[in-house]
Amino acid sequence: MDSLFFPDGAIALDTIDPGKVTRKVRAHGDKTMIVEVFFETGAIGSEHSHPHEQLSYCLGGEFDFFIEGKVRPMRAGDSILIPGGARHGVKCLAKGRLLDVFSPPREDFLSR
Amino acid sequence: MDSLFFPDGAIALDTIDPGKVTRKVRAHGDKTMIVEVFFETGAIGSEHSHPHEQLSYCLGGEFDFFIEGKVRPMRAGDSILIPGGARHGVKCLAKGRLLDVFSPPREDFLSR
Numbered sequence: 422m423d424s425l426f427f428p429d430g431a432i433a434l435d436t437i438d439p440g441k442v443t444r445k446v447r448a449h450g451d452k453t454m455i456v457e458v459f460f461e462t463g464a465i466g467s468e469h470s471h472p473h474e475q476l477s478y479c480l481g482g483e484f485d486f487f488i489e490g491k492v493r494p495m496r497a498g499d500s501i502l503i504p505g506g507a508r509h510g511v512k513c514l515a516k517g518r519l520l521d522v523f524s525p526p527r528e529d530f531l532s533r
Numbered sequence: 534m535d536s537l538f539f540p541d542g543a544i545a546l547d548t549i550d551p552g553k554v555t556r557k558v559r560a561h562g563d564k565t566m567i568v569e570v571f572f573e574t575g576a577i578g579s580e581h582s583h584p585h586e587q588l589s590y591c592l593g594g595e596f597d598f599f600i601e602g603k604v605r606p607m608r609a610g611d612s613i614l615i616p617g618g619a620r621h622g623v624k625c626l627a628k629g630r631l632l633d634v635f636s637p638p639r640e641d642f643l644s645r
Contacts, residue, residue: 447588455590
């Protein structure tokens, strides 16, 4: 596999929930993928699970993260490990951005 | 493996190159690790390689990325795939931050 550059201007902005949630699938390789998700205030990421390990990093804004029955506040600089199979969701309290890392890559995100 | 929260305030700021480069090892799990690296203008990340797959995402500032004989400008929103074993380095042209993702996690960063 060769190195590959993913300039921001070449990345499509995918609409996930119209007017509320959009995302950009950024660099990805054999093992990992970076996805940036943009939330408007009040937007919800419904609880779900997937076999992929996920790390989420708060780039800005205010969120409540729901994971396996717990609630965690997420502000800029906070991050979380979501093991494969763990149920998780998010509520955006103030407009912001999360950077999600998946391993393996979310092939379903590339087929959109 | 359980979910795990990594509040920013609980993460040590490691000095890599005094007055020039510092970093925070953020969320990590079985497969992945997020590391944020803070560069002052003019700081250099010397060329090196490692077997881990790496993604780098520019959070701000201006960088030149050197990878396998090519130079790539990196600005906020740009990202790059660095396959395992690929030689790479970076020069900071204007103070900024990179978010590096590794798979597998850099165990050597945890033993500091």
